[in-house]
Amino acid sequence: MTGPLRAALSPVELGGVPLRNRVFVPGHTTNFGHENRPTARHADYHAERARGGVGLIITEAIRVHPTSAGRHISLGCFDDASIPAYAAIADAVHAEGAAIFAQIMHAGRQANGDATRTAAWSASALPWATGAHTPHAMSTRDIGTVVRAFGAAAARMSRAGYDGLEVHAGHGHLLQQFLSPVTNHRTDGYGGSGANRLRLTREVLTAVRVAAPELPVGLRVSADEFLPGGLEPGDVIEIVSTLREEFPLAYVHVSHSAYHGSWSLATQMADMSFGHAPFRHHAGMFRRALPGLPVLAVCRLDSVGEAAELIASGEADLVGLARPHIADPHLVRKAAEGREHETRSCVACNQGCIGRVEQNLPISCVVNPEVGAERVWAGVHSRRRAGSVLVVGGGPAGLEAALAAHRRGKRVTLVEAADRLGGQVALAARVPGRERFGLLTRELERDVRAAGITVRTGVRADAGLVRAECADDVVLATGSVPVRRELPGGPPVLDTWQAVETVCGEEAVPNVVVIRDDCGSWAAASLAEAFAARGARVHLVSPSASYSAQVTTYSRLALTKRFTDHGVRVHLLRTVSPKDSDTVLLTDPVSGGTEPITGVGAVVDAGAATSADALLHELADVARVHVAGDANAPRTALEAVYEGRVAGAVLAAEPDPEPVLLALSR
Ligand SMILES: Cc1cc2nc3c(=O)[nH]c(=O)nc-3n(C[C@H](O)[C@H](O)[C@H](O)COP(=O)(O)O)c2cc1C
Ligand code: SF4
Incomplete structure (x- = not known):
């Protein structure tokens, strides 16, 4: 075992809670809930990861108030009747030797109010994305309701036997919506100055401390909102520094992103296009600026060995592996037993986990099909x-x-x-x-x-x-x-397999490439990007009103930026027909109008395979x-x-x- 790995797997205390090692499972929504309460699937799921050797599990976001509940398969903690179901998870995790913290949050403006017949709440009446509902700008009475709800949730988690709490002030959820000048346009005591924007978070932390004084409390933050005029690392370090003077924070969990319909959101669950540990520098910045405060690092740390290197370099105290634990619940145990080479790696595709969350389905995994059905599969095996x-x-x-x-x-x-x-x-x-x-x-x-x-x-x-x-x-x-629908009299057509050979080959690629994005697949999207990166002028043509529709929003928002960077032109609601040997016509099915694309060297047919x-x-x-x-x-x-x-x-x-x-x- 290497020195860094040994250090990462050595015991540590977090807020006075003994942990058997420094690897944790960051909170991730599973959609295993029923009527906003945990189910046996949660207990089985987390027990499996605890059995796999991790030191600490942080639960998925537990909504503190019904205005944040969204779909009923998410978790909430709205009454005492939910306590036994939460206790079942804590008991199952403790039985396997890991500690468990409860993440408590209010989603704010991106909560799905349609599901609960409530308006979403936020600091100001600003929707999170084009087409999203405009939220209700909270009154001071609403603010009081949320503060009390955080306190009540903290008390319930304490009664359910949790070892600690994580207050979610990141990922563009409600507290961040108040903290950020981009989303907080208020003119009362909760808006305007930095101190005013911090007021709600301080009130929440106070309520949590009063309600559960025996529990250590950590704070999850977004180091960078990646939005023009948004919070940057210096701002967030100052926020945490101020809070730390008033509250005995157990740790700061340094993530990033805002919940905003742009590239920012895609950074939260950085997919394979981002490469390894793209935001690791944030943790180091916090650790240097806030000596003595344990810093938890996260995002595409990918494996225990690679994550351990972050601790060894002094940039983090604990390292989080969320998707890697979805893909392989036993990755810590394997590393500890010198079997790291047996790990099944998360491929950072976002297809089975967050992609299914977006579809309001329970999470699964491309690598691990047993997710969420651990008990059934254990019986089978x-x-x-x-x-x-x-x-x-x-x-x-x-x-x-x-x-x-x-x-x-x-x-x-x-x-x-x-x-x-x-x-x-x-x-x-x-x-x-x-x-x-x-x-x-x-x-x-x-x-x-x-x-x-x-x-x-x-x-x-x-x-x-x-x-x-x-x-x-x-x-x-x-x-x-793959399908290959010829365009008689038109430019040559490549199926997706031929297109891969062409774009990965030594030969120059055609100057102009048209991609028929009939299925909205990753195949079409990745080929568009690859041809454009090699210098082709790429036209991605979709017969429907959206493009790359099979790619989860959490990846598509990053894809969109790469399309922009590479100059890919996207044509929606257009069909393709041949005009002559290097020209295709795009037809608008609504108006019947046509538009030529000339100089076309190849058309890639990314239609449905057989x-x-x-x-x-x-x-x-x-x-x-x-x-x-x-x-x-x-x-x-x-x-x-x-x-x-x-x-x-x-x-x-x-x-x-x-x-x-x-x-x-x-
Ligand atoms: C399916 C899924 C659900 C998530 N839900 C939450 C959540 O409920 N609360 C939270 O703070 N972060 C959530 N996240 C973000 C993760 O905690 C983590 O920051 C992110 O996945 C990057 O870490 P990783 O590369 O180790 O997966 C979620 C991530 C995924 C993939
Ligand atoms: S579905 Fe893909 S990104 Fe999600 S955990 Fe599995 S391999 Fe990783």
Whole structure:
């Protein structure tokens, strides 16, 4: 074990609470709630991460008042009746040796008031994004209500057995909306001067101290709002410094961003385009400016080893790994046992976690399909099953199916037509900026090889081969093929696979490239960016009223900035037709008007792919054939991995899979 790793895994005290190491799980909303209360899924989820060795878990944002509740699957703490459900989480985490702090917050203007039939509350009547509702500018009576609600929530968390509290004054939530001159235009005692804008946070901290004097209280802040005229690190350090004089803060948790419909929001959950630890400098700034106050660092620290380096460099006291813990709940234990090389890495795709939060669905993970169903899967894995499984296809679904079946005790053979494994993920990861995605299938392949599963590449399976193998179960994970709709008389058309070869090749790329963004996929978006980065003039054409619609807002806002930086032109509500060999016409389906794009060297068709499912139909008479991933229906790696795991561990291994499938579907 390296020195930095040993230091990161050594015990520490935070606000008087002993922690077994310096790695924590930062708060992340799971959408596992019901009627704004925690469920058994929460307890199972956090217990799994505590079992995985982390020192401290900070809960997801617990809304203190119904005006912040939004959808009912988020967490709130509005009455004493919620205490037992919170206690169940704390008990489960403590039983596994970790400490747990409750994050208490009011979301302010971005709370979904439509769900609760309440208006969102904020400092001023300023919406967070174009098209969002204008919030209600809070009266002093409303402010008093929120202050009391913070106090009540603190008292309830204390009764529920939590070790500490984290007051959320960052991420553009209500307290930050008061702190920031961008969102606080008030002229009363809560607006104007810095001291006035700080008033609400001080009142909240006072109420929390009075209500739960026995609990240490940390503060989460955004070091930088990344907004013109917004809070910058110097301002936020001054805020924390002032508060520290009045309150015995246990720590400052240094994050960043405002909840604003711009690049700022995308920084909060920086995706793979940002690279490793893009905002690590903030923690160091706070640590130097506020000696003696423990500083918690966060965001794309990516692995225990890399995070440990931050502590070793003196830039942070504790390091947070949120998405890495979604992807691999046991990453701390693996590092402690010298098995860091077995970690399943978060690929920073934002597809399964925050992407599903945005869709009002429980979180999942591209890497870890067991998220939120830990108990069901533990039951599945506990039952060993004999027999053989043939997996056809070595992309994410096939690799996942092979591993899952092996784990159930099956004898597994995997055949892949190409001479390498990884399928379309390996292809997508060749596009500049998307390289980290390749970790998904590289680590799957690593684990398949380590498990000793028989792998035959360069073998195209046909019905004869499948029948000759005489496996008890067959999993077909043969993927999909891209569409290529020719434009007769028009410019040459590339499918997405050809486009990857072109943009990653040595040859010059065409001067003008048109990308048909029919599905709003990452494929279209990343190719647009990559061609533009190589100097092409790129036109991204969407037949619908939005672009890159499958890309979560939390990533699309960063993508938009990169499009702007690269000069990508986006055309909405336009269809593409050929005019001549280097001209296409964009047609406005509303007015019928057309507009030419000239000098076009290539049109990339990023329309819907087609399942490669011929083998499935040829094997219609074979009883135990299961299909997974794009071969089932062309979608994304999130579905491929999930269906691969289900196919290998459930469909191919359970005599009666229905009860498990039902439990997983809930
Ligand atoms: C699905 C998801 C939900 C999140 N919800 C919260 C939340 O409830 N409260 C909070 O303070 N931060 C939340 N965050 C932000 C994380 O705490 C963290 O700052 C961010 O994910 C960057 O850290 P990471 O790179 O280790 O994931 C959320 C992040 C994700 C991915
Ligand atoms: S879905 Fe993607 S970003 Fe989210 S935790 Fe999993 S791998 Fe990481």
